[in-house]
Amino acid sequence: METLSIKTHSRTEMIDITPMVADAVKAQGIEEGVCILYNPHTTAAITINEGADPSVQSDIRKALSGLIPPHDHPQIHYEHTEGNADSHIKSSLIGTSQLVIISNSQLVLGTWQSIFFCEFDGPRTRKVHLKILRG
Amino acid sequence: METLSIKTHSRTEMIDITPMVADAVKAQGIEEGVCILYNPHTTAAITINEGADPSVQSDIRKALSGLIPPHDHPQIHYEHTEGNADSHIKSSLIGTSQLVIISNSQLVLGTWQSIFFCEFDGPRTRKVHLKILRG
Amino acid sequence: METLSIKTHSRTEMIDITPMVADAVKAQGIEEGVCILYNPHTTAAITINEGADPSVQSDIRKALSGLIPPHDHPQIHYEHTEGNADSHIKSSLIGTSQLVIISNSQLVLGTWQSIFFCEFDGPRTRKVHLKILRG
Numbered sequence: 509m510e511t512l513s514i515k516t517h518s519r520t521e522m523i524d525i526t527p528m529v530a531d532a533v534k535a536q537g538i539e540e541g542v543c544i545l546y547n548p549h550t551t552a553a554i555t556i557n558e559g560a561d562p563s564v565q566s567d568i569r570k571a572l573s574g575l576i577p578p579h580d581h582p583q584i585h586y587e588h589t590e591g592n593a594d595s596h597i598k599s600s601l602i603g604t605s606q607l608v609i610i611s612n613s614q615l616v617l618g619t620w621q622s623i624f625f626c627e628f629d630g631p632r633t634r635k636v637h638l639k640i641l642r643g
Numbered sequence: 644m645e646t647l648s649i650k651t652h653s654r655t656e657m658i659d660i661t662p663m664v665a666d667a668v669k670a671q672g673i674e675e676g677v678c679i680l681y682n683p684h685t686t687a688a689i690t691i692n693e694g695a696d697p698s699v700q701s702d703i704r705k706a707l708s709g710l711i712p713p714h715d716h717p718q719i720h721y722e723h724t725e726g727n728a729d730s731h732i733k734s735s736l737i738g739t740s741q742l743v744i745i746s747n748s749q750l751v752l753g754t755w756q757s758i759f760f761c762e763f764d765g766p767r768t769r770k771v772h773l774k775i776l777r778g
Numbered sequence: 779m780e781t782l783s784i785k786t787h788s789r790t791e792m793i794d795i796t797p798m799v800a801d802a803v804k805a806q807g808i809e810e811g812v813c814i815l816y817n818p819h820t821t822a823a824i825t826i827n828e829g830a831d832p833s834v835q836s837d838i839r840k841a842l843s844g845l846i847p848p849h850d851h852p853q854i855h856y857e858h859t860e861g862n863a864d865s866h867i868k869s870s871l872i873g874t875s876q877l878v879i880i881s882n883s884q885l886v887l888g889t890w891q892s893i894f895f896c897e898f899d900g901p902r903t904r905k906v907h908l909k910i911l912r913g
Contacts, residue, residue, distance in 0.1 A: 509810075509879055509886065540644075542679055542776060544812060546879055548888025550828040555735040558685040563722035564731045571711055571732045576841055587833035596834045597841045600825040604891075605877055607740055609681055609774045611644055616772060618683025621739075637886060639879045641812060641913040643776040675779075677814060677911060690870040693820040698857035699866045706846055706867045742875055744816055744909045746779055751907060753818030756874075778911040 509639045510536075516630035520573065522555075522565040526622045529608075529638065530615055538640050539613050546605045546637040551595035551629035553602035554636065559622025572598050572628075595629035602626055610640065644774045645671075651765035655708065657690075657700040661757045664743075664773065665750055673775050674748050681740045681772040686730035686764035688737035689771065694757025707733050707763075730764035737761055745775065779909045780806075786900035790843065792825075792835040796892045799878075799908065800885055808910050809883050816875045816907040821865035821899035823872035824906065829892025842868050842898075865899035872896055880910065 512528050525545075533543055547554050558564040576598055577584045579591045586593030606623065609616040617623075625636060647663050660680075668678055682689050693699040711733055712719045714726045721728035741758065744751040752758075760771060782798050795815075803813055817824050828834040846868055847854045849861045856863035876893065879886040887893075895906060 509881055542774060544877060544879065546877070546886070548886070548891060550826075550834075550888065550890045556685075556739045557731055557735050561723060561725075563724070564685075564728065567721045567723050567728040568732050568735055571728075575710060575845060586837045588831060588837050589833070590831075593834065593837040593841075596827055597838050600827050600838055600872060602735060603738060603873060604826045607679060607681070607742075607877075609644055609679065609772055616644065616681070616683070618685065620685045621683060637879055639812060639913075641776055641911055643774075643778075643913075677909060691820075691874040692866055692870050696858060696860075698859070699820075699863065702856045702858050702863040703867050703870055706863075710845060737870060738873060742814060742816070742877075744779055744814065744907055751779065751816070751818070753820065755820045756818060776911055778909075778913075 509637055512636045512638060514625050514634045514636060516627035516632055516634060519630055520569050521627040521630055522624040524559055524622045525625050529623055532638050533610055533615060534613055536640055538642055541610045541640050541642040543608045543610050544639045548635055548637060551592050551599055552634055553599045553626040554606045555602050555624050555626055556606055556621050557624060558620045560620055592629045598628045644772055647771045647773060649760050649769045649771060651762035651767055651769060654765055655704050656762040656765055657759040659694050659757045660760050664758055667773050668745055668750060669748055671775055673777050676745045676775050676777040678743045678745050679774045683770055686727050686734055687769055688734045688761040689741045690737050690759050690761055691741055691756050692759060693755045695755055727764045733763045779907055782906045782908060784895050784904045784906060786897035786902055786904060789900055790839050791897040791900055792894040794829050794892045795895050799893055802908050803880055803885060804883055806910055808912050811880045811910050811912040813878045813880050814909045818905055821862050821869055822904055823869045823896040824876045825872050825894050825896055826876055826891050828890045830890055862899045868898045
């Protein structure tokens, strides 16, 4: 297992970590297998979506914040008193981990796919664990 | 790794791919392990849910379209200009991959579970990558 | 593969199964690998989120029930006639499986992370399959 470090810059943000992940996979020298990416935080997530047009990331972030409004929204009442109940809920909706198949030492991503770390309660310094299973 | 080909017929659709997956697993002859199903598209997803009553699929599709309205909905504004921002958002909510345990060369699914390819921007010809890890 | 048994007590509930999972991992004596947790039910799910403050679980359950109202809600019409269409939809939103990295025979969870079985149509007796891949 190795751990990537990610610096986020705002409360909600999607950061393309594909190059970091691809470099780590190449460095481990495993030709065939599955790369597991695990987010150890409860107010963040990992997703795979379009990386070419940044408006897709913006639409995802806005849609999530529309469905799960922030703590200070006038029509919402969360029990959790730390001001980040929305961030926890988004984390469970998007998911804690992702996996990508490795073939010929490369990530098998679709043409338009990038891997995103999803910050829902930043800015912070975050971690993503990376583990490769051979096979 | 092998790749399944799936033909979809409408803009949103859930297609039961369980028989294709079960056949591929049997053909590979691996008795114990985990089957990974990976969708390389950014406007589609894979889920596991009830296969017996088609109304469940219909309710899932309608609920998603209620939460994430299409591009031409009067009260919505998406930044992404390709008319499929909703499809990208649904993809991240449902998820890019699924895994199923294999025991005795069979998928270990629950009594009512089927594996569905979720089309959110069809009709198209789509792919699903299938990879088995032994163990 | 082994199977954990979980007793739920109400229609929607999040049950912290981290101690059961940690014990099962320790008992199998595998030092390095990945633990796969698989829910074979179509009206339940598994998620990983904050375990310290129970209000987070309550906020997640309430937010989901706000987005996906129950069958008897006056403004909703589901086609599925068994009264649990909402439970099926929530299952696909949260997800059927989760994975956790194992290092030194321990689950590599973040400081605040616990593993939760999510009941969306209880009370029932439920199962979670646990499978460890070495590596």
